[in-house]
Amino acid sequence: DSGVTQTPKHLITATGQRVTLRCSPRSGDLSVYWYQQSLDQGLQFLIQYYNGEERAKGNILERFSAQQFPDLHSELNLSSLELGDSALYFCASSAPSGSFTDTQYFGPGTRLTVL
Amino acid sequence: QQPVQSPQAVILREGEDAVINCSSSKALYSVHWYRQKHGEAPVFLMILLKGGEQKGHDKISASFNEKKQQSSLYLTASQLSYSGTYFCGTERENDYKLSFGAGTTVTVRA
Numbered sequence: 001d002s003g004v005t006q007t008p009k010h011l012i013t014a015t016g017q018r019v020t021l022r023c024s025p026r027s028g029d030l031s032v033y034w035y036q037q038s039l040d041q042g043l044q045f046l047i048q049y050y051n052g053e054e055r056a057k058g059n060i061l062e063r064f065s066a067q068q069f070p071d072l073h074s075e076l077n078l079s080s081l082e083l084g085d086s087a088l089y090f091c092a093s094s095a096p097s098g099s100f101t102d103t104q105y106f107g108p109g110t111r112l113t114v115l
Numbered sequence: 116q117q118p119v120q121s122p123q124a125v126i127l128r129e130g131e132d133a134v135i136n137c138s139s140s141k142a143l144y145s146v147h148w149y150r151q152k153h154g155e156a157p158v159f160l161m162i163l164l165k166g167g168e169q170k171g172h173d174k175i176s177a178s179f180n181e182k183k184q185q186s187s188l189y190l191t192a193s194q195l196s197y198s199g200t201y202f203c204g205t206e207r208e209n210d211y212k213l214s215f216g217a218g219t220t221v222t223v224r225a
Contacts, residue, residue, distance in 0.1 A: 002156070042117075043157070043202055043215040056211035090156055104147075106156035 003027065004093050004107035012113045018079040021110045025072055025093030031055070032074040033094070033104060034066055038087035049074055078112070086114045116141055118205045120216035127193045127223045135188040135219045137203030146179050146186040147204035147213065150197075157202060160188075165208075193223045 003026035013019055025032050034046040036059075045058035049068035060066075063081075068074040078085060088109045094102035118139045125133050137146060145164050149157040163179035163186060174191040186205075190197055200220045204213040 002158075042217050043204075045204075045213045045215070048212075058212045058214075103159045103162065105159065108156055 002105040002107065004091060004105050006091050006107040006110050008110060010111050012115065013081060014115055015081055015083060017081050021076040021089050023074045023091030023107060026105055029093035029095060030072065031094045032068055033092040034076050035090040036087045037090060081114045083114050086112055117214050118203055118216045120203055120219050122219060124220040129195060129223060129225055130192050133190045133193065133221065135201050136185060137216055138185045139205050141207050143184050143205050144208040145206045148177055148188050149202045150199045151202065152199040195223050195225065197221060198223045
């Protein structure tokens, strides 16, 4: 158990819908990272937040957005969903420095299925 | 830009050794190695920073050749628990994001 929690574990929805994935980092970690893992695209870095502010941006689509709240939990919002958005979405957190050279601890993931 | 991992897959018997390579065409600042077992989240193994350092974790070690922009992960005297997919993640200098390779599936058989 990494100490990072993600909800829900599974999500099934239809094309065109909007969903919100939630992540709670390990106690004391200020950084939260979001990743997408699909069969055809592999593991993709989406976005990083550090203490409430966006720190780094990867291959995140405009239909996707994220935020980190004052209690440090983070939400990833996916809208106008397409079949290709079906994937495992991981959240990770890291130690206070917020640098990519910190160890990242991954949550169990949310499996999103878009029908 | 995504790093290139090789080989795509390797099958070992317990006790055998293997090397997984991760190459980039761009100058790297750091290389991260993760292992992911089927149906589970990736688990961190180690990070290497530019400077050509070598690190070890039990019988799994890694090196980073800055001149070649290549990192290698060494599985020594493999155990059944080493089975899984190994991913390298690379960070370019001043880029502030991590790009992952496609993964190398390692199967260790008794």
